[in-house]
Amino acid sequence: MLDIKQIVAAPEEIKKRLSLRKPELAVQVDEVLSVYENYKKVLAAVEEMRAKRNSLSKQIGQIKKEQGDEAAKAAMAEVCALKDNMAQKEAELDPLKNKIDELLLSIPNLPHEGIPVGKSDADNPEVKACDIPLPTFDFTPLDHQAVGEKLGILDFAAAATLSGSRFALYKGDGARLERAIISFFLDTHAKKGYTEILPPVIVNEEIMYGTGQLPKFREDMYELMGKPKQFLISTAEIPLTNLNRSRQIAEAELPIKLTAWTPCFRKESGTYGKDTRGLIRNHQFNKVELVMLSKPEESYKMLEIMVEDAQDVLRQLGLPYHVVELCSGDIGFSSAKTYDIEVWMPSENRFREISSCSNCLDFQARRIGMRYKNATGKLEFVHTLNGSGVAVGRTFAAILENFQQKDGSVLIPEVLRPYFGKDKIEAK
Numbered sequence: 280m281l282d283i284k285q286i287v288a289a290p291e292e293i294k295k296r297l298s299l300r301k302p303e304l305a306v307q308v309d310e311v312l313s314v315y316e317n318y319k320k321v322l323a324a325v326e327e328m329r330a331k332r333n334s335l336s337k338q339i340g341q342i343k344k345e346q347g348d349e350a351a352k353a354a355m356a357e358v359c360a361l362k363d364n365m366a367q368k369e370a371e372l373d374p375l376k377n378k379i380d381e382l383l384l385s386i387p388n389l390p391h392e393g394i395p396v397g398k399s400d401a402d403n404p405e406v407k408a409c410d411i412p413l414p415t416f417d418f419t420p421l422d423h424q425a426v427g428e429k430l431g432i433l434d435f436a437a438a439a440t441l442s443g444s445r446f447a448l449y450k451g452d453g454a455r456l457e458r459a460i461i462s463f464f465l466d467t468h469a470k471k472g473y474t475e476i477l478p479p480v481i482v483n484e485e486i487m488y489g490t491g492q493l494p495k496f497r498e499d500m501y502e503l504m505g506k507p508k509q510f511l512i513s514t515a516e517i518p519l520t521n522l523n524r525s526r527q528i529a530e531a532e533l534p535i536k537l538t539a540w541t542p543c544f545r546k547e548s549g550t551y552g553k554d555t556r557g558l559i560r561n562h563q564f565n566k567v568e569l570v571m572l573s574k575p576e577e578s579y580k581m582l583e584i585m586v587e588d589a590q591d592v593l594r595q596l597g598l599p600y601h602v603v604e605l606c607s608g609d610i611g612f613s614s615a616k617t618y619d620i621e622v623w624m625p626s627e628n629r630f631r632e633i634s635s636c637s638n639c640l641d642f643q644a645r646r647i648g649m650r651y652k653n654a655t656g657k658l659e660f661v662h663t664l665n666g667s668g669v670a671v672g673r674t675f676a677a678i679l680e681n682f683q684q685k686d687g688s689v690l691i692p693e694v695l696r697p698y699f700g701k702d703k704i705e706a707k
Contacts, residue, residue, distance in 0.1 A: 280383050280646045283315060296389045299396055299607035304386065311382040318375040325368045332361040384494055388642040390607045391616040397606030403619065407602035411594065413623055418685045422626035423676035424557035426683050427453060430706050435557075445547065445555065445562045447672065452704045456678070456691070457565065459698035460671050461540045464567040467592050468668055473538035473569065478518035480541050484508040486521045489647040491613035491639075501544045511544040515568035516665040520643055523572065528651040528661060534581055535572040538668060540565065558672040559631065565671035571664040572649070575641070578662035579616070582638040585666045586618045589634045592669060596692040598677050599623035601630055613639045620669065622677045633673045636666030 286293050290312055297304035335358050343351035395404055414420075427433030432453025438446040449457050469475050481503065487493040487510050492500060501511040512518060519537045528535070543566050554560040569588060573581045586602065593600045605617040614637035621630035641660035644650070650658045682690040688705040696702050 280642060281386055281389065282645065283311070283379065283383065286311065287315065293389065296392070297386070299390050300387060300610070301608070307382065307386050311379060311386070314375060314378050314382065318372065318379060321368055321371050321375065325365055325372065328361050328365040328368065332358055332365065335361070384488065384646075387495075387612045388615050388639060390610060391638075394610065394616055395604060395606040396608075398608040400605075400609050402606040403603040403609060404606075405601055406604045406618070407590075409599045409601045409623070411597060411599040413599050414625055414681050416625070416683075416685075420625040420680060420683060422557060423624075423679040426679040426687075426689065427557075429687055430689065430704055432456070432704065433558075442562075445560065447558055447561055447564075452701075453675075456695075456699060456704070457671060457675055459695050460674050460678075461565060461567060462698050463695055464592055464668060464671070465538060465540055467595070468538040468567070468569060468588065471536075471588055473536040473588075476515075476519060476522070476537050476539040478515060478522075478539055478541065480512050480518075480544075481509050482512055482518055482521070484510065486517060486524075489521045489524060490517050490643050491646070492517060495612050499546050501546060512541060513545045514543050514566065514665075514667075515539040515541040516570055519568060519570040520572075520663050520665065521647060523647075523649050523661075525648040526650075527658065528572065528649065530574070530651050530653060533572060533574050533651060533661065534577065537570045538567060539570075540567045540671075558676045561672065567668045567671060569636075569666045569668040572644075573662045573664060574651070574653075575659060575662050578638050578640065578664060581662075581664055582616065582618070582636060585664055586620070586636045589620055589636055589666050589668050593620065593622060593633070593674075595694045596674070596678070598674070598681055598692075600633070605635075611635070611637060613637070613642050615640045615642070622673065623681065624677060625680045631673065631677075633677070634667035634669040637664065639663045639665070 286308060290308060294305040294308045297308065335354055339351055339354050342354050395402065397403065424433065424435065432450055434448045434450055438448040441448070465475055484493065484507065487500065492513060500513060503509045503511070519539055522537070523535070542563055544563055547560055547562060558564070569585055571581050571585060590600065590602070600620055600622045603619050603621060605619060610617045617635055617637040619632050620634040622633040624631045640662050643663045644660040649661050651661050653659050678692065679689050682692070684690065688703050691699050691702050691704065
């Protein structure tokens, strides 16, 4: 959430930067400023009446002494009238304050001044080229769904019977490979100082507001019936970032580095007809997440570290990838700057997103109430960062496609073999 004081202090600059995302966001800034001005006027009227009431209340004894009972009664009546009028005005404040908060919750984070300007992913520049050779084949490579079904390790028909479209069922070596990938990712990140967490995958409504999933993305969330309102998480970023909710963190604790594997759930309501085949865009999928809490002055350095940590697992697996920087029109709601890591998918002859690493600055911490005391003793909001470390299903798909063999088998990357137990998946 943006700071209303920041908006009031430099409204044109805020509108200019938000317009890099979408031009219509300038209108939302004007709307929140209008409500805030009204709030200030009502607050000023309340404070003026309160001051007058307090001053007059203190004078009643002196008025009675100098001007008599009738003058004192008139002063008391004026105090009562001020009290009633003040109560009426005070009743206007909470709805106005709630409206301001509602509007602020719908405004995305300010994009970093240096990010590329653009409208869509087509405008995202490559910032790191692939340093692993693309695979070559002396046969026509299949897509991962075809490879997996031929090997009997993926069964999308069974998944559809159980749950409908856009779900996957892993069988035998498929389930074993998925589990091996998860363990490899968690072990790798733990060695780099991330504390492993296994959080709940159901969270309360206010937790979703904390990281920015609500109110913006409610239609993509799986909401549970009953009270209190609860949701299935769409990413482990949600519980991990909220772990230190409403807490004053000791400066010596920073940076805090967390990692978690969770199943994730997304309706993907705006993507029907897009990427419906295989594991690319399912309603339920596994992901290993990275979250950092940082001092403000260190957060962009920590972003580079996070991106390096996410790349490292792909390098160890031998999967070709590259890194792009998201343009102003493509960055996420809570992010100020984002890098996407994209893995090579031979069947499509293109790179596919497998990780997004973002610096959210104090945007989420302000919603969550998460601060630390700096070296001067002043309380500041921490900066939050998150990134996939990385998406497990898409890694599974990339392994099947990049390491498929002419005989239909799939080689297992060397670093996964201690977890998987074999060096190859073959059709039975």
